[in-house]
Amino acid sequence: MTNETGIGASVRRKEDKRFIIGKGRYLDDITKPGQTYGYFVRSPYAHAKINSIDTSEALNASGVVDILTGPDMEADGIGPIICGWGITSKDGTPHKAPAHPALAVSHVKYVGHQVALVVAETLQEAKDAAELVEIDYEELPHVIEVGDALASDAPQIHDDIPGNLSFDWEIGDRAAAEQAIASAHHVTRMDLRNNRLIPNAMEPRAALGEYDAGTDEITLYTTSQNPHVHRLVLSAFNAVAPEHKLRVIAPDVGGGFGSKIFIYSEETVCAWATKKLNRPIKWTAERSESFLSDAHGRDHETHAEMAFDADGKILGFKVSTKANVGCYLSTFASAVPTYLYGTLLNGQYTMPAIYCEVQAGFTNTAPVDAYRGAGRPEATYVVERMIEVGAREMGIDPGEIRKRNFIPPDAYPYETPVIMAYDSGNYALAMDKAQAAIDYSGFEARKAESAQRGKLRGIGYSAFIEACGIAPSAAVGSLGAGVGLWESAQVRFNPTGSVTVFTGSHSHGQGHETTFAQIVSDQLGVPIDQVEISHGDTGKVPFGMGTYGSRSLAVGGSAIMKAIDKVVEKSKKIAAHTLEASVEDIEHSGGVFSVAGTDKKMTMAEIAFSAYVPHNYPADVEPGMDETAFYDPLNFTFPAGTHIAEVEIDPETGTTEILDWVAVDDFGNVINPMIVEGQVHGGLAQGIGQALLENCVYDKESGQLLTGSYMDYCMPRADDLPTFRVETINTPCTTNPLGVKGCGEAGAISAPAALMNAITNALGKEIDMPATPEKVWRAAQGL
Amino acid sequence: MPTVSMTVNGKQVSADVSSNTLLVTFIRENLRLTGTHVGCDTSQCGACVVHVNGNSAKSCTMLAVQAEGAEITTIEGLAKGNDLHPMQKSFQENHGLQCGFCTTGMIMSAVDLVNKSDDLDDTSIREGLEGNICRCTGYQNIVKSIQAAAKEMEA
Numbered sequence: 015m016t017n018e019t020g021i022g023a024s025v026r027r028k029e030d031k032r033f034i035i036g037k038g039r040y041l042d043d044i045t046k047p048g049q050t051y052g053y054f055v056r057s058p059y060a061h062a063k064i065n066s067i068d069t070s071e072a073l074n075a076s077g078v079v080d081i082l083t084g085p086d087m088e089a090d091g092i093g094p095i096i097c098g099w100g101i102t103s104k105d106g107t108p109h110k111a112p113a114h115p116a117l118a119v120s121h122v123k124y125v126g127h128q129v130a131l132v133v134a135e136t137l138q139e140a141k142d143a144a145e146l147v148e149i150d151y152e153e154l155p156h157v158i159e160v161g162d163a164l165a166s167d168a169p170q171i172h173d174d175i176p177g178n179l180s181f182d183w184e185i186g187d188r189a190a191a192e193q194a195i196a197s198a199h200h201v202t203r204m205d206l207r208n209n210r211l212i213p214n215a216m217e218p219r220a221a222l223g224e225y226d227a228g229t230d231e232i233t234l235y236t237t238s239q240n241p242h243v244h245r246l247v248l249s250a251f252n253a254v255a256p257e258h259k260l261r262v263i264a265p266d267v268g269g270g271f272g273s274k275i276f277i278y279s280e281e282t283v284c285a286w287a288t289k290k291l292n293r294p295i296k297w298t299a300e301r302s303e304s305f306l307s308d309a310h311g312r313d314h315e316t317h318a319e320m321a322f323d324a325d326g327k328i329l330g331f332k333v334s335t336k337a338n339v340g341c342y343l344s345t346f347a348s349a350v351p352t353y354l355y356g357t358l359l360n361g362q363y364t365m366p367a368i369y370c371e372v373q374a375g376f377t378n379t380a381p382v383d384a385y386r387g388a389g390r391p392e393a394t395y396v397v398e399r400m401i402e403v404g405a406r407e408m409g410i411d412p413g414e415i416r417k418r419n420f421i422p423p424d425a426y427p428y429e430t431p432v433i434m435a436y437d438s439g440n441y442a443l444a445m446d447k448a449q450a451a452i453d454y455s456g457f458e459a460r461k462a463e464s465a466q467r468g469k470l471r472g473i474g475y476s477a478f479i480e481a482c483g484i485a486p487s488a489a490v491g492s493l494g495a496g497v498g499l500w501e502s503a504q505v506r507f508n509p510t511g512s513v514t515v516f517t518g519s520h521s522h523g524q525g526h527e528t529t530f531a532q533i534v535s536d537q538l539g540v541p542i543d544q545v546e547i548s549h550g551d552t553g554k555v556p557f558g559m560g561t562y563g564s565r566s567l568a569v570g571g572s573a574i575m576k577a578i579d580k581v582v583e584k585s586k587k588i589a590a591h592t593l594e595a596s597v598e599d600i601e602h603s604g605g606v607f608s609v610a611g612t613d614k615k616m617t618m619a620e621i622a623f624s625a626y627v628p629h630n631y632p633a634d635v636e637p638g639m640d641e642t643a644f645y646d647p648l649n650f651t652f653p654a655g656t657h658i659a660e661v662e663i664d665p666e667t668g669t670t671e672i673l674d675w676v677a678v679d680d681f682g683n684v685i686n687p688m689i690v691e692g693q694v695h696g697g698l699a700q701g702i703g704q705a706l707l708e709n710c711v712y713d714k715e716s717g718q719l720l721t722g723s724y725m726d727y728c729m730p731r732a733d734d735l736p737t738f739r740v741e742t743i744n745t746p747c748t749t750n751p752l753g754v755k756g757c758g759e760a761g762a763i764s765a766p767a768a769l770m771n772a773i774t775n776a777l778g779k780e781i782d783m784p785a786t787p788e789k790v791w792r793a794a795q796g797l
Numbered sequence: 798m799p800t801v802s803m804t805v806n807g808k809q810v811s812a813d814v815s816s817n818t819l820l821v822t823f824i825r826e827n828l829r830l831t832g833t834h835v836g837c838d839t840s841q842c843g844a845c846v847v848h849v850n851g852n853s854a855k856s857c858t859m860l861a862v863q864a865e866g867a868e869i870t871t872i873e874g875l876a877k878g879n880d881l882h883p884m885q886k887s888f889q890e891n892h893g894l895q896c897g898f899c900t901t902g903m904i905m906s907a908v909d910l911v912n913k914s915d916d917l918d919d920t921s922i923r924e925g926l927e928g929n930i931c932r933c934t935g936y937q938n939i940v941k942s943i944q945a946a947a948k949e950m951e952a
Binding site for chain 2: 027029032033035036037038040045214215217266269271300301302522525688689692696700724725731732733735738761
């Protein structure tokens with residue numbers, strides 16, 4: 015049925031009302047009776063031995079309730095922070111992960127490392143007392159860059175991990191790739207740096223633990239993208255409480271971008287400490303703490319070689335990467351530079367041979383884990399910079415060389431040499447549309463016009479692909495994942511016909527409360543204002559895996575579709591009984607159940623009422639209308655597209671102006687075009703931020719984070735960004751019931767390569783990200 | 798502790814606060830008006846913007862005692878009862894928000910920007926938002942929201 019609030023409609027968001035009137039309920043907005051405030055004492059050193067911690071003076075300070083340290087946690091049997099994905103090195107050995115106590119016990123490994131929690135009646139008292147905690151540190155040598163950490167003379171960060179090497183992983187066929195390179199007409203070789211980023215969700219991380227001595231239950235409010243994963247890990251590994259006595263609530267969460275997937279020290283400590291002290295404890299990160307201790311993103315050093323024949327066809331691709339994982343392996347840190355990276359190096363192309371090896375090194379920096387795109391931006395950057403530079407070196411148009419290599423639209427399913435099976439796509443169509451939109455053929459004239467004004471104009475492509483809809487459980491299990499990556503949904507009709515949907519997915523800006531409601535409205539004919547989406551509370555929703563990897567719609571939305579199928583199946587039985595027909599004769603469309611060939615029908619609301627008031631009801635059908643489904647995807651999804659950026663550089667100042675940006679993306683079917691476009695905008699802003707502005711810098715000498723505030727870490731502002739032109743094409747995903755692919759990460763994945771291709775095209779020489787005015791100016795001046 | 802008195806969203810309020818209490822802390826903790834947010838500690842993100850005597854101000858950068866006698870409007874006071882301000886409506890209509898955390902400060906800044914400017918265009922709106930950081934939207938729909946609201950507010 016046509017439904018103006020159904021699938022494909024740009025429905026205005028249901029969740030917006032509370033946010034625009036100031037009634038959003040973020041973590042720091044919650045206050046509990048008798049609440050105390052937590053403040054963490056953190057390491058000022060990059061690497062040091064803790065000789066002693068003296069809390070005596072601080073304990074006597076005004077308002078202090080208690081001061082808790084690592085040994086206190088150990089004594090209570092609280093387990094260390096874990097990594098949930100096992101990677102196997104080339105030599106068959108499992109990755110090495112150091113023990114990571116939630117509060118440091120004997121050593122601190124990075125600036126910002128959590129050492130003690132001061133709990134006081136007010137935040138000011140907690141902060142004042144923290145100043146009085148005396149810690150005797152003995153400084154040790156530190157190392158910041160991954161290349162340095164993996165060198166033979168590097169300081170040892172963990173006693174039991176020689177050479178600071180967590181793993182040395184590979185994928186693909188080394189011999190075939192090297193053979194292709196040895197016999198190629200042309201080989202492009204590059205060293206590429208994927209700069210380290212700090213996620214910076216606008217709501218800082220926070221946690222509020224509340225213990226109920228009557229029920230022996232801990233409720234942990236925390237800024238999580240996946241509250242059930244938090245509950246599982248905090249229970250099974252950290253032993254904070256048994257799962258049935260631990261409730262995790264992620265209320266309105268102000269952005270995540272990956273950084274709120276992980277199980278961090280702070281919430282672990284708050285969940286444990288609330289029971290120990292029998293008082294509610296709230297900790298809210300100051301922005302400086304977020305900079306220091308949120309898991310950072312990217313940070314790769316890569317050497318790549320791409321082999322071409324005389325026509326520019328890719329023959330082979332070899333990539334060697336050193337990935338900085340920080341001082342400990344965070345929750346999914348090991349998966350990011352491996353199975354979310356090496357598996358995407360095929361790009362959109364037919365590549366006969368690929369080989370990738372990744373050495374993951376520990377450094378005295380904050381842990382590095384998934385940040386919007388997670389591995390796929392790094393892969394796209396390598397592939398799309400290499401093919402672009404290959405085209406330049408061979409004198410082939412960069413659009414043309416891509417088209418010569420695109421996997422053709424009739425080749426699906428397409429198995430790549432790096433274990434992915436693409437289900438659908440039409441890469442040339444996206445590129446054609448992007449070229450038309452930006453008037454690619456008119457570029458040379460525009461460049462000449464810029465040159466007349468003394469400006470350097472450049473154009474750059476990124477034809478990206480990503481693996482989303484994470485992920486088929488058996489497949490990721492075979493690759494080392496410690497969890498399944500399915501999703502849950504419960505569709506509960508109320509007797510009066512309204513619906514509450516409980517989803518294991520989590521929204522922290524993506525608009526689930528609207529998109530998911532559209533699916534229900536579309537499929538079951540319920541007015542959208544009578545569909546409520548509930549998420550983020552392990553006490554309410556079925557066990558679910560949460561939101562990351564552009565998975566919410568493809569996996570969580572599909573779970574809703576499966577639950578709807580069950581509703582429809584049951585409803586047909588009820589309708590058949592009531593309408594005195596056989597179940598086989600009941601037809602369903604958009605919430606209307608009719609007897610084929612007659613005008614007899616029942617609406618979904620009538621059936622739901624009958625299910626709760628089953629006076630005239632089939633004997634073999636249970637009362638009630640409340641169906642739960644768990645959906646495990648059959649495959650990843652493969653969003654792809656072409657982005658083209660056009661820039662103008664002022665060689666006198668080194669400033670880069672983005673003049674135009676065209677994004678043509680294939681996300682499969684689209685439920686809400688307005689929300690999809692917004693997701694693309696946001697992803698692009700983060701990708702452009704990486705290429706132009708953002709860079710996490712630690713001082714190599716002192717190990718201090720130099721970019722620890724918004725004065726030093728350059729976030730994209732409104733006037734840094736252009737007006738994007740966003741289009742979509744649609745080759746429906748063939749492996750999920752909605753035909754959707756996911757759109758949350760595309761912009762962040764695609765943008766850095768497009769922008770750097772444009773800037774280096776304008777400059778006629780290579781520079782690394784971020785392309786700051788100084789770097790661009792030096793390049794433009796030939797310095 | 799000094800006593801501070803001011804008018805917040807049309808209501809007279811008065812409380813004893815320590816002299817180093819920030820205006821934002823007073824608004825959030827004493828008045829429990831939690832729509833005003835704290836997103837940074839260096840006065841840059843703009844999540845805490847309120848109106849002080851009709852001018853937008855970062856409430857993390859003022860002491861509560863500096864607002865003695867002032868007229869404060871927070872996001873909770875922007876609508877007239879159930880009648881939303883055109884800027885609020887426009888943010889929803891134009892998908893000018895995602896996670897919503899920066900939104901309240903963004904709306905308060907935008908209202909002041911429109912009130913004080915004539916002929917706002919794309920460039921001047923973007924420049925006017927220099928003091929507000931959004932990590933979700935890429936700003937495009939925020940700019941669109943402000944443009945649309947400006948027309949509404951001038952009408």
